[in-house]
Amino acid sequence: ATASEEGSLSKRNLVDNGNFAVHQRGGTITGLGDPNLDRWKTVDSGNLDNLAIEITQSNDTPDGIGEGYSLKYQTKTVESAVASDEFLSLNHHIEAQNLASLCYGTSSAKSITLSFHVKSSLTGTFGFNIYQEDGGDIIGGTYTISSADTWEKKTLTFEGNTGDAIAYDNTNGFRLQWGLWIGSNYTGTSNTSWSAYDNAKRFNGHTQNGLATTDESTWQIAFVQLEIGEVATPFEHIDFATNLARCRRYFQQYDATNAYTRFALGVAYDGSSIAAPLNLPVQMRAAPTFASSGNFDTLPDTVDLDTMSVQHATNEMVEFRGVDSGNGLTTNRPYVIRADNDTSAKIQFIAEL
DSSP states (O other): OOOOSTTSSOSOOOSTTTTOOOOSSOSOBOOTTOBOSTTEEEEEOSOOSSOEEEEEEESOOOTTSOSOOEEEEEEEEOOSOOOTTOEEEEEEEEEGGGGGGGOTTSTTOOOEEEEEEEEESSOEEEEEEEEETTTTEEEEEEEEEOSTTOOEEEEEEEOOOSSOOOOSSSSEEEEEEEEEEEOGGGSSSOOSSOEEOOGGGTTTTOOOOHHHHSTTOEEEEEEEEEEESSSOOOOOOOOHHHHHHHHHTTEEEEEOSSTTOEEEEEEESSSSEEEEEEEOSSOOSSSOEEEEESOEEEETTTOEEOEEEEEEEOSSEEEEEEEOTTOOOOTTOEEEEEESSOTTOEEEEEOOO
16 A cells, blocks of 8 residues: 555554653653653663753644644753763653564564654754664664754664564563764764664764753654654654553553542551552553652541552552551541642552553
């Protein structure tokens, strides 16, 4: 089949949230190495000295593509210098079983094409790579930003990997990695064909490191698509509900919508603990870990809950535990776990790659 009209072929984009419309965590992300907009995160070498950043969801996007957002990176405190063993990248990980159609590890391995729009306050050449978890292989390329503060479309095509198969499971299949600024340890060896990973192959050809050393410098990305074949087709727009459900396989967040939002109904199994089951609306990639922030108490009795944790979890349901160190609960009594006069309270279930 030939794509003669935009949207004539569906389900071709292997990237989740390529239009950055889903941002369950919300707000501005400042942590290095933290997930930010859903399915995206920064990764660094772990030895940075001064760098501080901001990642935001921006409504600044290229014209003529359709509705969506961009991911905007901005340097807020510069690194004193780019050491040879330092780097910062933006990563997107793809679940292995979602790559089954690539036929990797066989003579029929298929070429893939990456397309995206990028905008930066700095011009120059940036590195990109795909790391294949199964086999430990890497391939990469570069793209050049020619005009500052201007949206430009970039396209990179990669041959299929005939050497190593991708397992049909729920582990990490691909790591897509955009170099933001890269030390020389990671740039010195050609990576234009699939080969065994080496640090020097990671971002071969990357030369623009001003994002590390230029205060308030910016880099934005929008409408990311990875697809089978050697031609970049128009960006595939999917409905928001489908996009959100695909993201919720890896992360689910529930925020207080008012000061006393009710999160779950549980039962006290002793004087200090409540077990509260919650059926997840989307099956997650794996049994999730649990995180919470804010203040919680119970209804009735308004017993303060000092800690929240996971009691039991599968990829379809979670039973989390609220603990009152004051031993003020009544055994076998039902309780609602709610926000305690806290509009910022939230709970999270995490099964990220």
